[in-house]
Amino acid sequence: MSFSRNSFTTKERQKWMSVLSKSSCQELEGAWQGISEKPDYRHLRKPETGIIMVRARAGGSGLRFNFGEMTVTRCTVKTDEGYVGCAYVMGRDHRHAELAALFDALLQNSGYKLKILNMVILKLKESREKRKEEISKKSAATKVDFFTMVRGD
Amino acid sequence: MYVAVKGGEQAIANAHKLLSEKRRGDQAVPELEISQIKEQLGLSVDRVMTEGSLYDRELAAIAIKQAQGDLVEAIFLLRAYRTTLPRFGFSEPIETSRMEIQRRISSSFKDIPGGQVLGPTYDYTHRLIDFALEIPDNGNSETCRAEVAAEAIQNAMPRVADLLLAEGLIEDEATDNDRRPVADLTRDPLELPAERDARLQNLARGDEGFILSLAYSILRGFGASGHPFLGEIRFGEVTVELVPEELGFPIEVGEVSVTECIMFNRFMGSATTSPKFVRGYGLAFGHCERKAMAMAIIDYALRSRELGERSEYPAQDEEFVLFHSDNIQASGFVEHLKLPHYVDFQADLVLMRNRQGEFRDGKKEGRDERELEDEKAAKEAE
Numbered sequence: 001m002s003f004s005r006n007s008f009t010t011k012e013r014q015k016w017m018s019v020l021s022k023s024s025c026q027e028l029e030g031a032w033q034g035i036s037e038k039p040d041y042r043h044l045r046k047p048e049t050g051i052i053m054v055r056a057r058a059g060g061s062g063l064r065f066n067f068g069e070m071t072v073t074r075c076t077v078k079t080d081e082g083y084v085g086c087a088y089v090m091g092r093d094h095r096h097a098e099l100a101a102l103f104d105a106l107l108q109n110s111g112y113k114l115k116i117l118n119m120v121i122l123k124l125k126e127s128r129e130k131r132k133e134e135i136s137k138k139s140a141a142t143k144v145d146f147f148t149m150v151r152g153d
Numbered sequence: 154m155y156v157a158v159k160g161g162e163q164a165i166a167n168a169h170k171l172l173s174e175k176r177r178g179d180q181a182v183p184e185l186e187i188s189q190i191k192e193q194l195g196l197s198v199d200r201v202m203t204e205g206s207l208y209d210r211e212l213a214a215i216a217i218k219q220a221q222g223d224l225v226e227a228i229f230l231l232r233a234y235r236t237t238l239p240r241f242g243f244s245e246p247i248e249t250s251r252m253e254i255q256r257r258i259s260s261s262f263k264d265i266p267g268g269q270v271l272g273p274t275y276d277y278t279h280r281l282i283d284f285a286l287e288i289p290d291n292g293n294s295e296t297c298r299a300e301v302a303a304e305a306i307q308n309a310m311p312r313v314a315d316l317l318l319a320e321g322l323i324e325d326e327a328t329d330n331d332r333r334p335v336a337d338l339t340r341d342p343l344e345l346p347a348e349r350d351a352r353l354q355n356l357a358r359g360d361e362g363f364i365l366s367l368a369y370s371i372l373r374g375f376g377a378s379g380h381p382f383l384g385e386i387r388f389g390e391v392t393v394e395l396v397p398e399e400l401g402f403p404i405e406v407g408e409v410s411v412t413e414c415i416m417f418n419r420f421m422g423s424a425t426t427s428p429k430f431v432r433g434y435g436l437a438f439g440h441c442e443r444k445a446m447a448m449a450i451i452d453y454a455l456r457s458r459e460l461g462e463r464s465e466y467p468a469q470d471e472e473f474v475l476f477h478s479d480n481i482q483a484s485g486f487v488e489h490l491k492l493p494h495y496v497d498f499q500a501d502l503v504l505m506r507n508r509q510g511e512f513r514d515g516k517k518e519g520r521d522e523r524e525l526e527d528e529k530a531a532k533e534a535e
Contacts, residue, residue, distance in 0.1 A: 010402050014402065014403070014405070017404045017405065021404070021406050021407050022407060022408060049238060050238045050240060051207065051239075051240050051241065052240065052242050052244055053240065053242075053243045053244065053339070054247060054409065055244050055245065055247070055335065056246055056247050056249070056436055057246045057249075057326075058349055058350070058434050058452075059314070059415060059432040059434050060249045060250060060312060060314075060326075060413060060415065060434070061250070061312075062326025062329055063326065063349055063350055064246050064329055064333075064335050064350065065335060065336070065350035065353040066243070066336070066339070067247070067354065067357055068202075068203070068207065068208060068358065068438055069206055069208070069240075069339075070208035070393065070407075070409060071209040071212065071238070072241055072406055072407075074241060076399070086400060088395055088397055088404060088406045089407060090393070090406050090407025090409075091407070092212075132253060133305050136253070136254075136255075136305035136306050137302045137303070137304065137306075138299040138300065138301055139256065139306055140270070140305055140306040141300035141301060141302040142270055142271040142272055142300075143269065143270045143271070144268065146264070146269075
């Protein structure tokens with residue numbers, strides 16, 4: 001492997017993996033097309049769709065229980081420089097998982113890392129947050145404003 | 154005499170062809186698109202995902218289209234599909250306290266931290282048919298636009314139950330041994346007595362109509378020890394985390410929308426436990442409020458055994474509830490009656506003919522005896 005262990009932390013990786021899985025496939029595809037020097041890669045694990053059991057807690061904080069399943073697609077790629085990118089993304093979109101794994105591999109490469117963090121991850125994160133904020137503001141408009149009727153003498 | 158016959162292949166194939174034509178309907182009407190179902194029949198999608206026990210909006214929408222809108226049939230399709238997929242693992246328990254909230258109300262406290270957020274709700278609508286919807290393109294008008302507040306709402310709203318917890322007035326649930334195996338009804342058959350984890354999984358997958366009616370029976374007095382209060386209901390998105398074996402640390406795989414309901418119930422205490430409120434818990438995929446509320450009421454009803462309360466009504470009987478809640482099992486058993494039962498019925502037919510014959514003979518004898526007795530009595534009287 002050509003990268004040093006210190007080029008990223010697990011916490012950093014968790015953050016970018018989160019952004020990649022929560023973005024849409026179209027967004028990732030657009031970002032991928034924008035990368036001028038794409039590395040060669042091969043699949044260590046071809047995109048594969050399966051399910052995970054979603055767990056929850058009784059009362060929201062107590063006893064764990066199996067709530068229900070969701071579809072997830074996973075993929076692992078290895079770039080020619082030796083970086084292994086991994087992705088588990090919600091849904092059944094193989095290309096989404098593949099792109100997320102590719103970006104995960106690129107982000108481990110200090111040669112790409114800063115550029116992709118700024119050009120791709122940050123943008124995806126911001127556009128997602130903006131969408132979320134819009135939804136939240138619409139709900140905020142439905143917040144009840146209680147007032148007390150003052151009765152005449 | 155009954156002679157076994159084979160056949161029906163052609164009839165079945167043609168019936169299925171007829172079904173696809175019927176499903177498509179009038180060809181002059183544009184065909185439904187999956188995105189239309191996903192976007193405009195979202196609550197059907199939510200119900201199918203909840204009871205199909207598989208979160209995938211697109212799959213649920215396809216299933217609804219395939220089933221011509223028959224939601225139980227669509228749920229069946231989803232359940233069948235999931236058996237074809239490998240399971241990658243179990244998520245970390247979702248943190249509903251960190252939900253990105255779109256709706257959150259409490260009817261136990263008026264003033265709650267974060268406020269009463271109504272969100273997209275049918276509550277307070279007049280339930281009058283809106284004939285404006287009859288006209289297409291109405292959806293593009295101004296009337297379909299939400300108001301936008303200046304500021305977003307506070308996420309990670311504190312739980313209403315925590316207000317009571319601080320005072321020690323509610324049972325503290327925050328105790329779970331992480332090494333405890335969690336019951337999984339998709340792998341192991343239900344066993345009685347069922348623990349709460351198995352019950353909650355069963356109720357989460359259970360039929361909305363069945364759970365709702367049972368909850369109604371509780372409220373009408375078949376098992377209630379005072380009526381429950383809606384501590385809180387919240388709807389929004391939560392992140393799902395998974396620890397893949399090859400990575401060894403948790404990663405976020407996406408977000409699911411869920412409805413969570415917590416009901417407060419009075420528990421009058423026992424010799425060893427002081428009186429306090431006890432939670433009933435309901436959780437559903439998507440926006441399924443009726444289901445989540447009914448589930449919370451039944452969760453509490455089924456706790457009667459562990460709380461040392463009397464259990465004497467159907468909704469408190471875990472065998473009755475848990476073994477009849479699944480609409481796929483239920484419709485399988487009920488609808489299997491449509492399959493040929495020619496031999497079984499022949500047996501019943503022979504039996505009934507014999508019994509009827511016996512009855513007729515017996516009746517004749519009976520009447521004869523009575524007549525004889527009557528004659529005897531008449532003679533004696535003379």
